[in-house]
Amino acid sequence: MNMMNNLIICILSVALAFLIAPTLSLTLSNDPCARIAKKGVSHLYDDVKACYLSNPFNVSAAKRTLQTLNDLFKDLYVFTDQSKEPVKEGYDFTPLDILSVLDTFLDKKSYTTDFEFNKDLRFTIKKLRDGHTDFQAGCYLNDIVFDQQIYLYSVVKDGKQMIKVFDDTIDGKNVDCEVTQINSQPALQAIKEFAQTQLSSSRDLGVRFNDALASVRQIAIAPTSIQFSARTDLPESDSITYTLECPNRKPFQLVRKWNITTVDRFLEWSDMKTFRQYCFSDFFLSYVPPQKKAVNSPPFTYGKAKQVYSSLAADVYTLGEDIGIVEIGTFSFRRVPSSLAYDYQAAFQELVKRKVKKVVIDFSNNPGGSINFAIFLSGLIVPSNHFAFPTDLRVPSTIQQVIRNESRPESDGGFYNASSWNSFETGKPFKNAEQFIGNRSLTRGGTTDEYSALFIDQLPDLLLEILKDQRKSPIQFPWDKDSTIILTNGHCASACALVSRYFAEVGQYPTVAVGGFLEQPLSFSTFPGGQVIDSGILTEIPAYKPFISNVELDFTIREAYSLKNPNEVLDFQFKPATHRLYYDEKNSRDISLLWEQAADFLK
CATH class of the missing domain: 3.90.226.10 (2-enoyl-CoA Hydratase; Chain A, domain 1)
Incomplete structure (x- = not known):
């Protein structure tokens, strides 16, 4: 009897395995998110894009995101008014009335996917060109890395500036070849336009240009360099075409597809269903710059030093x-x-x-x-x-009340606790909330707002x-x-x-x-800017509603x-x-x- 039971169990197990195997295969074939959740392999660009686009546009989540952003920029972001002013000579960015843009954001375009909405919002905020200020939709930014495996740098030779290959981890023969074109555009202009439109690390375009390229002292985990070649934002296409001119070789085109990998950490999702849940949850996994391969072939040295x-x-x-x-x-x-x-x-x-x-x-x-x-x-x-x-921050009426609450002797304190900062004038801690709040009204960009007394760190x-x-x-x-x-x-x-x-x-x-x-x-x-902080500060401000989806805003809170x-x-x-x-x-x-x-x- 036991033998018969064991035989039946074996037969059922085999049958079940045959039933499950096609189901798993079918799941993977129809579910791009399940495919890109696998670690240790290179993913297809189309799978990543399809996974990102699988989330339908959620109008209520979008409106809440815009409302929270409006609160943050209206009352906390210290450069909201000054960002509207004419650009000073030497800088390269466009004045931006961020509050007006947010107010009409959904009027200008009809969205069908959550990804498109968050991407447009991210790159709109990037136009501030404030390296401290960054809008991140966690599920479309933190888990996938796109790497060209060819890294470029800019050299000046005989009075001419050009783009060359600093390193190529696939084909070392390309090192120090001149890159004359990128996607049929002059290479120098292509990198300049990328820095101009895609990067926000500086108001100086020259600094952003440097950040797009490889540089000496390249650090393996540095998020500041090779941003043209190693990205976390979804690129526009699955490959980049380079025209190379190398010594003793005829000019040729190199089509390089992105090497796309999942970051080596615990993922909060495994398929389309859990990916959607992750994107529309209020859980935000703090952004950690992905590992970038050190540019080390040929290595940089300390030479005579x-x-x-x-x-x-x-x-x-x-x-x-x-x-x-x-x-x-x-x-x-x-x-x-x-x-x-x-x-x-x-x-x-x-x-x-x-x-x-x-x-x-x-x-x-x-x-x-x-x-x-x-x-x-x-x-x-x-x-x-x-x-x-000396630094200050914005103190509209809502924030003034938070300062008073956090500065009470019986309070547990917080960022806005007056006694945790020193007056710039006296060099000593503020004695009370009113000293910290001060009485300073400043007009910038045609708008008058209240700013705190000048203060410094303790x-x-x-x-x-x-x-x-x-x-x-x-x-x-x-x-x-x-x-x-x-x-x-x-x-x-x-x-x-x-x-x-x-x-x-x-x-x-x-x-x-x-x-x-x-x-x-x-x-x-x-x-x-005096200090960056993230939207988690909203836990100290009951008057404002936090995000309800997997997004975060880092921003400059003091100048x-x-x-x-x-x-x-x-x-x-x-x-x-x-x-x-x-x-x-x-x-x-x-x-x-x-x-x-x-x-x-x-x-």
């Missing part, structure tokens, strides 16, 4: 006996040990001990991070009465103590504006921009920017002002570098050559 110090904060090199380099790649740290502040101090003290005569501070591709460490470094190297730029006691001790230390930093220069590729962003702008404005350090467009000025920093010109907002000051350098086939891969060229500008 000798490393003499290394820490989480900075790396120090020397070129001969006279030139010292402090390379600061980030102010963003997963862990912040108490020793980190001492590491900045030790980095510069190392060069004092070596008695170098010239110092190059390299901030290239620094994405920013901790404002506290940026302010600390400013005060460490260029002491002054004010080593932080540095931790440890950082203040180190600054105090350094002023008494026998090891003083002897360099000044004649012996120190700041080097960047324009992408010294956020907290990094605050430091470099402080060094240039208060220390009067000369600056040099590399890359950009031939014979055109290039900013040495980008988006120095920084010049110390020397108190009425000028740093984000809207065009500050080109004092000096210019351009990449060539050698210095693009040997960073010591750039450092040497930068040092040559010093007396």
